[in-house]
Amino acid sequence: MKSIPIALSFITIGLLLYPNLAQAQPGRQRSPRVVSPEVLEDGKIAFRILAPEAKSVRLVSSDLGNLSENGALTKNEEGIWEVEIGPVKTPGPIRYRFNIDGVTVADPANRETSESNTTVFSLAYAPGLEFMELRDVPHGQVAEVTYHSKTLDRFRRMHVYTPPGYEKGNESYPVFYLLHGASDSDDSWSTVGRANLIIDNMIAAGEAKPMIVVMPDGHVGRMDRQQRGLQMQDFVKEFADDIVPTIEKTFRVKEGRANHAIAGLSMGGAQTLDIALNDLDDYAYVGVYSSGIFGLRQRSADQQNNGPTWEEQHIEVLKNPDLKDGLKLFWFSTGKDDFLVDVSRASVDLLKKHDFDVVYEETDGGHTWINWRNYLRKFAAQLFQDEPANTEASE
CATH class of the missing domain: 3.40.50.1820 (Alpha/Beta hydrolase fold, catalytic domain)
Known part of the structure; x- marks a missing residue:
């Protein structure tokens, strides 16, 4: 009869230790949190993507005008690439994607999408039109x-x-x-x-x-x-x-x-x-x-x-x-x-x-x-x- 409380004790200890054990195992580290897109207080929009092995990342969006000069993202120590665009002058939806080393992809951190006939865009929104x-x-x-x-x-x-x-x-x-x-x-x-x-x-x-x-x-x-x-x-x-x-x-x-x-x-x-x-x-x-x-x-x-x-x-x-x-x-x-x-x-x-x-x-x-x-x-x-x-x- 005493074996049941002992077993429960081991389960409790295991649950308490699980997060540390999980992080100690190779390949189980938690990835840094990525928020993208993010509308900032100054009217700019931040776009981010986790791509630690990428050589270059650019923002692609016909809704944001010519991004040849300011569309390049920069990488931080965690492997997150980021760029801030704006202030966005025209409120409304913005279709965008990322070009990672020549491959164009949707934003994996963003659930909002918009389909075209041949592809899927990620969708940001600049508020301002009621x-x-x-x-x-x-x-x-x-x-x-x-x-x-x-x-x-x-x-x-x-x-x-x-x-x-x-x-x-x-x-x-x-x-x-x-x-x-x-x-x-x-x-x-x-x-x-x-x-x-x-x-x-x-x-x-x-x-x-x-x-x-x-x-x-x-x-x-x-x-x-x-x-x-x-x-x-x-x-x-x-x-x-x-x-x-x-x-x-x-x-x-x-x-x-x-x-x-x-x-x-x-x-x-x-x-x-x-x-x-x-x-x-x-x-x-x-x-x-x-x-x-x-x-x-x-x-x-x-x-x-x-x-x-x-x-x-x-x-x-x-x-x-x-x-x-x-x-x-x-x-x-x-x-x-x-x-x-x-x-x-x-x-x-x-x-x-x-x-x-x-x-x-x-x-x-x-x-x-x-x-x-x-x-x-x-x-x-x-x-x-x-x-x-x-x-x-x-x-």
Whole structure:
């Protein structure tokens, strides 16, 4: 009977000694703690990575401008490489990676990521813009929805935002299809685009109606140097034949044109125009961000040199006055420094030639997420309501 207390004593002693024993064993030493990224009080952001055997480490980020001079990290005695960038002048998400001896990798200390079509970025956030901050308001849900595409004969994924309270009730909601640009993915609008947080905050402030936001994968394959992942017409067909039916079967979506909106940036803006003009009686709100009709004056590549132009392909819709009557908003916005600004202007001119009431805004800036998040906010404020909300006061 006395053997039980003795055994317990040995177990207790072993537990007390375990940390020291573990550290004494080869290969069991605890690695130094790495915090990355870290927003500092002076507005700078520190990026760190543990790579004691590395010869050189550089920060890679198109969101932070030219890092050729200040992107190199320095190593301390613990083998942690570090660099401080800033003060960061433009608040918002920052995609970044590290280049370690020629190999580009995500930040292993950071759980926040953002996918593109071909890779994964780590994600930092520079605070300062209230409309896209994570705030103490009711939040919707973002789900990864897997579906089988009959058009492409494989399984595909899209992200779907449902507004606060959706899962607790039986109410139906208007639907907004939101398309990404070339090289991005269905993950992009809810990570680097902050779409769910922007809509959450707008709903809480009375700036937007509760809505379902569908963010599909606009690429039908992997992008490469020949841009084979574009194949926009395959996506346009999949959108009508697979994506919309999946959403209407799975989610409580309101019927009727007045409850349907679509918008996209860059490649997604061109896709939006094709989708909307193919089924204009299904969409009352159409938004085009930093984009327009690609190859506006060129013949279709699959129609050889004598094929129809985009205008000729859609001429029946362009001339149909009945379809214009139910179109509540046709909205374009592009930065003055955007390389597609001339495409946007020419597209707007073509639509106005056919008597479409197009709203066109040119903003500062170029082809960046800085603009696209702002465009989303301005466009969403005009959806599914009689009078657009005033979003300027809460910036």
